[in-house]
Amino acid sequence: MPQEAIQRRRSRRGGLLNTDGRRHPLENALTLAAFVLGVCALVFGFISATHFLGALAAVLGLPLALYAQLVSATTGERFFNVIAMIASFVGGAMALRHGGFSL
Template sequence: MSQEATGKKRSALTLNTDGERHPVENSLAVTAITLGLVALVLGFIPATHFFGALAGTIGLPVALYSQLVSATTGERWLNVVGMVTSFVGAAFALSHGGFSL
């Protein structure tokens, strides 16, 4: 049965695939992936190694906690990507000098 026949419109991009709202879990997942991407980008740039290490150090525990309380598969995808990018970004930042100023 098509969506037009049922009268339901389905959004193409949503984290709430179970039909319920999860504002805290969604915010944590978006924060985790944002911190991870920031850590990854800043970790590649040698001059910003301190901020990359800081973002990775904060992003990994946030992503782990967000994974613990996540409710939907979309949130879990963002959390895993956030964990990996936080870790890799922090590793690159540490290889460029880490927390030294």
């Protein structure tokens, strides 16, 4: 049990993405990029005039989130990757409904 208390104290230092207390710069960068693209796809997908940008962000964000999920090392990264996947999918669907890649 003392080891568990020490492990819990260590995991608090890592932040949201590094829940194991170690640094994962590549995985964190992939997760952050996928999350930003997913949110952009979601926002642009709901606005009718920006359907092209929403579809583009979704096409880039969904495969990136899937790859980031594949190489993720911690639970925090997986959590944000799933949010990014869902946001990219919903934003892409809304962008396609508003016209998709047509200018």
